[in-house]
Amino acid sequence: MPIQYIFEIIGTVVFAISGALAAGEKSGKDWFGVTFVGFITAIGGGSLRDMLLGSYPLVWVNDVNFIYAIIAGVVIMRLFYNSLDKYRRELSLFDTMGIALFTILGTEKTIELGFHPVIAAIMGMFTAVMGGVIRDTLTNSTPVIFRKEIYATACLGGAILFLILNQFDIHRTANFIISGLFIISIRIMAVYFKWSIPKFG
Amino acid sequence: MPIQYIFEIIGTVVFAISGALAAGEKSGKDWFGVTFVGFITAIGGGSLRDMLLGSYPLVWVNDVNFIYAIIAGVVIMRLFYNSLDKYRRELSLFDTMGIALFTILGTEKTIELGFHPVIAAIMGMFTAVMGGVIRDTLTNSTPVIFRKEIYATACLGGAILFLILNQFDIHRTANFIISGLFIISIRIMAVYFKWSIPKFG
Amino acid sequence: MPIQYIFEIIGTVVFAISGALAAGEKSGKDWFGVTFVGFITAIGGGSLRDMLLGSYPLVWVNDVNFIYAIIAGVVIMRLFYNSLDKYRRELSLFDTMGIALFTILGTEKTIELGFHPVIAAIMGMFTAVMGGVIRDTLTNSTPVIFRKEIYATACLGGAILFLILNQFDIHRTANFIISGLFIISIRIMAVYFKWSIPKFG
Numbered sequence: 001m002p003i004q005y006i007f008e009i010i011g012t013v014v015f016a017i018s019g020a021l022a023a024g025e026k027s028g029k030d031w032f033g034v035t036f037v038g039f040i041t042a043i044g045g046g047s048l049r050d051m052l053l054g055s056y057p058l059v060w061v062n063d064v065n066f067i068y069a070i071i072a073g074v075v076i077m078r079l080f081y082n083s084l085d086k087y088r089r090e091l092s093l094f095d096t097m098g099i100a101l102f103t104i105l106g107t108e109k110t111i112e113l114g115f116h117p118v119i120a121a122i123m124g125m126f127t128a129v130m131g132g133v134i135r136d137t138l139t140n141s142t143p144v145i146f147r148k149e150i151y152a153t154a155c156l157g158g159a160i161l162f163l164i165l166n167q168f169d170i171h172r173t174a175n176f177i178i179s180g181l182f183i184i185s186i187r188i189m190a191v192y193f194k195w196s197i198p199k200f201g
Numbered sequence: 202m203p204i205q206y207i208f209e210i211i212g213t214v215v216f217a218i219s220g221a222l223a224a225g226e227k228s229g230k231d232w233f234g235v236t237f238v239g240f241i242t243a244i245g246g247g248s249l250r251d252m253l254l255g256s257y258p259l260v261w262v263n264d265v266n267f268i269y270a271i272i273a274g275v276v277i278m279r280l281f282y283n284s285l286d287k288y289r290r291e292l293s294l295f296d297t298m299g300i301a302l303f304t305i306l307g308t309e310k311t312i313e314l315g316f317h318p319v320i321a322a323i324m325g326m327f328t329a330v331m332g333g334v335i336r337d338t339l340t341n342s343t344p345v346i347f348r349k350e351i352y353a354t355a356c357l358g359g360a361i362l363f364l365i366l367n368q369f370d371i372h373r374t375a376n377f378i379i380s381g382l383f384i385i386s387i388r389i390m391a392v393y394f395k396w397s398i399p400k401f402g
Numbered sequence: 403m404p405i406q407y408i409f410e411i412i413g414t415v416v417f418a419i420s421g422a423l424a425a426g427e428k429s430g431k432d433w434f435g436v437t438f439v440g441f442i443t444a445i446g447g448g449s450l451r452d453m454l455l456g457s458y459p460l461v462w463v464n465d466v467n468f469i470y471a472i473i474a475g476v477v478i479m480r481l482f483y484n485s486l487d488k489y490r491r492e493l494s495l496f497d498t499m500g501i502a503l504f505t506i507l508g509t510e511k512t513i514e515l516g517f518h519p520v521i522a523a524i525m526g527m528f529t530a531v532m533g534g535v536i537r538d539t540l541t542n543s544t545p546v547i548f549r550k551e552i553y554a555t556a557c558l559g560g561a562i563l564f565l566i567l568n569q570f571d572i573h574r575t576a577n578f579i580i581s582g583l584f585i586i587s588i589r590i591m592a593v594y595f596k597w598s599i600p601k602f603g
Contacts, residue, residue: 081402
């Protein structure tokens with residue numbers, strides 16, 4: 001079983017957890033609603049990427065393990081639900097790990113399909129953030145990319161770092177880890193030091 | 202003309218009616234807006250299913266009869282518009298019939314394309330509910346699947362029933378009718394007995 | 403370099419400008435958010451059209467010039483940002499030019515791919531308005547097609563005019579200009595004379 005597949009499954013569980021958390025916090029959500037939102041969050045970004053690239057079949061449509069991974073994520077979320085306030089910081093780390101994983105997986109897949117590095121960086125970021133954007137749109141929230149300012153930008157930065165290191169003779173797994181940790185570090189520091197992107201106007 | 206085609210056209214008219222009803226109830230909608238919302242409601246779920254499965258060409262893109270069916274649905278809606286309050290129950294039955302029809306059509310199509318039954322059940326439900334979800338997102342309403350609690354779940358149940366009966370030596374049309382009536386019955390009983398899905402938290 | 407390509411690039415710059423304007427006017431948007439909204443506005447309609455038609459690869463995914471055109475549009479927008487109030491009328495003309503261009507480009511592409519004229523007219527309108535619809539949905543605004551009443555309808559009218567003239571022996575470029583100017587004129591007159599579509603109810 002290749003390491004990339006294991007990472008994709010882990011990323012899916014992690015994103016389902018973060019999606020179920022977002023949905024569960026809105027009062028009145030039932031099991032179906034929470035699972036649906038966890039599902040959309042987990043598969044939204046990768047599905048959009050593959051549909052834009054015309055890369056069929058979509059990963060999860062051809063492999064039900066991704067569906068089981070999502071159900072596992074929702075159940076895990078439920079187990080920790082009553083002690084959410086105690087583990088809030090750890091839970092937000094799940095989302096950060098998820099976007100780091102999915103950014104690199106999406107960037108790598110796009111470049112391997114033969115597309116231009118600029119497109120690969122955009123698709124890496126899309127893989128990471130668009131599941132959350134669709135989730136927020138469905139739940140009538142302000143999309144995450146407009147709220148947390150260093151969020152999608154960290155993904156874009158990590159994707160670009162991955163593409164640059166990819167030009168040199170660096171082992172793929174090493175590059176994967178370096179670029180992933182870069183995204184995680186930027187996100188954590190951005191929250192800690194309250195970094196933000198300059199305003200447009 | 203195969204029975205499946207007739208069902209698809211009927212489902213399209215019915216969904217255009219229910220979409221036009223939802224749009225028309227928002228004050229200030231003009232003919233274009235109502236037709237647009239009827240259109241999105243009618244083709245949204247099936248289009249999303251086919252785009253996720255990579256099943257091209259999309260049904261309505263290759264057959265303008267679906268466009269005429271949508272226009273017919275909007276016109277029918279307008280004819281009954283002034284007596285809406287009298288026929289409200291009948292109109293909500295249209296939506297229920299639409300989701301029942303589209304669930305089974307979507308499940309069957311996915312399984313015939315060779316996908317896993319779990320994916321077929323999800324796609325059946327998507328075919329039925331995602332047109333309404335897109336409609337609600339565009340009109341800034343809470344998506345229908347988060348409001349009516351036994352709604353998408355009834356579709357999912359009907360899709361699973363269809364897939365189980367499909368394993369046995371039951372005639373396709375009989376299975377179609379049984380599973381469709383199952384969805385309609387669940388929905389009607391859910392409204393009547395005020396059934397709901399257990400809360401997540 | 404064919405004239406159609408030049409028009410597509412111009413349309414992309416123009417739509418990125420109109421998207422960045424819409425995003426920038428919402429207070430608190432940073433550079434990333436504005437660029438993201440400009441991007442979605444510029445590529446949303448054409449991407450949806452190509453995904454619905456199954457016409458892969460998507461134009462911008464295979465040609466990074468479209469990405470540079472979007473960045474150019476956002477930078478141009480920033481340069482004029484402090485004198486926005488002075489140039490408001492000129493800027494709204496950009497959006498009108500964008501929808502006229504994209505309607506005809508989308509209609510022509512669909513008809514050239516061999517689809518039915520009714521589908522071509524719908525896809526022409528989608529190319530023009532759906533980027534703005536996605537933009538408005540993401541920023542929690544009422545979609546543009548529900549607000550400005552003669553907007554999508556002008557596109558639909560222009561697409562139909564293009565398809566009719568296409569039946570006669572009219573030069574493609576002449577048809578392009580006539581149908582495009584038709585859309586622009588309808589939009590300008592609709593704003594000036596406060597035209598609107600009849601209410602549904």
